[in-house]
Amino acid sequence: MKLSSRxxxxxxxxxxxxxxxxxAPLQIKTxxxxxxxxxxxxxxxxxxxxxxxxxxxxxxPRGGYMLAKPPEEIHLKEIFLxxxxxxxxxxxxxxxxxxxxxxxxATREIWRELQEAVFGxxxxxxxxxxxxxxxxxxxxxxxxx
Amino acid sequence: MKLSSRxxxxxxxxxxxxxxxxxAPLQIKTxxxxxxxxxxxxxxxxxxxxxxxxxxxxxxPRGGYMLAKPPEEIHLKEIFLxxxxxxxxxxxxxxxxxxxxxxxxATREIWRELQEAVFGxxxxxxxxxxxxxxxxxxxxxxxxx
DNA sequence: ACGATAATCTACTAAAACAATAGGATAACA
DNA sequence: TGTTATCCTATTGTTTTAGTAGATTATCGT
Numbered sequence: 613m614k615l616s617s618r619x620x621x622x623x624x625x626x627x628x629x630x631x632x633x634x635x636a637p638l639q640i641k642t643x644x645x646x647x648x649x650x651x652x653x654x655x656x657x658x659x660x661x662x663x664x665x666x667x668x669x670x671x672x673p674r675g676g677y678m679l680a681k682p683p684e685e686i687h688l689k690e691i692f693l694x695x696x697x698x699x700x701x702x703x704x705x706x707x708x709x710x711x712x713x714x715x716x717x718a719t720r721e722i723w724r725e726l727q728e729a730v731f732g733x734x735x736x737x738x739x740x741x742x743x744x745x746x747x748x749x750x751x752x753x754x755x756x757x
Numbered sequence: 758m759k760l761s762s763r764x765x766x767x768x769x770x771x772x773x774x775x776x777x778x779x780x781a782p783l784q785i786k787t788x789x790x791x792x793x794x795x796x797x798x799x800x801x802x803x804x805x806x807x808x809x810x811x812x813x814x815x816x817x818p819r820g821g822y823m824l825a826k827p828p829e830e831i832h833l834k835e836i837f838l839x840x841x842x843x844x845x846x847x848x849x850x851x852x853x854x855x856x857x858x859x860x861x862x863a864t865r866e867i868w869r870e871l872q873e874a875v876f877g878x879x880x881x882x883x884x885x886x887x888x889x890x891x892x893x894x895x896x897x898x899x900x901x902x
Numbered sequence: 903a904c905g906a907t908a909a910t911c912t913a914c915t916a917a918a919a920c921a922a923t924a925g926g927a928t929a930a931c932a
Numbered sequence: 933t934g935t936t937a938t939c940c941t942a943t944t945g946t947t948t949t950a951g952t953a954g955a956t957t958a959t960c961g962t
Contacts, residue, residue, distance in 0.1 A: 652922070
């Protein structure tokens, strides 16, 4: 149970977009530089976010990416599910057909609770919250003056 | 963020042991049959649980495996960490050295919260709880009369 | 002592997921 | 019309996962 780089990179990338919300579009190159992520890899991650309707793009010179919705309306859960996949700890959570195994129902309950715990966190935080946290830590940190 | 079969199988296996706690040792073969898991694969998973001190074994005829501690003293977190690994959503949670990236601290906080949410669930449940749940669902289920 | 039983140990492997990399096509601006 | 930057498709090396295979060792009942 480890986050993929896909999710970590992608979350940082979309946060960069959120930090620039309302300003000019942000280019892949710029994000990749700021976040120290491979240009080409990031391209694919952003494509996923775009396909999910979280991000939109402008082509050509002075183009780039921006949020497709205001940051208040983007919950981290959407981003997470887009990048990380469906977050189904066990198959039987989605396909609760007859389960022949004796000890399975009890463990399934636990996997369900884990899923709900994770979703609980991700549903309660929006990109706007992240932006706020990010700006606050910028102010108080020695590193980001 | 999906559970590995390692963890799902292993959890079911140790629950089988918990269900037989106080009785005769349970053999790999038996568990593998009941839980429909490859004999040889299960062998390795149980070895992990044994190395972690959660399970002990008796060799030879009428041998097998049993819990090393009473089920009340085994929290799911121990089992989970043994099978799934350290559950570190992001490396920087463990190595909080200077982080050059602007938007990173905010996402790191989120990964921390996810970790705590998962641990919260896993710390609050013991094998004894699972046994109780398991027996209760046996009683009320049509499938397990 | 002997044979059956069941754990233990080590090595190998097929398949999938992951983390990129490469290169060209397309659209838009100037 | 050239430059910029997105878009699209394919390929690749590495790691992890989920097993298989086979030999060895300890223990018990007879």
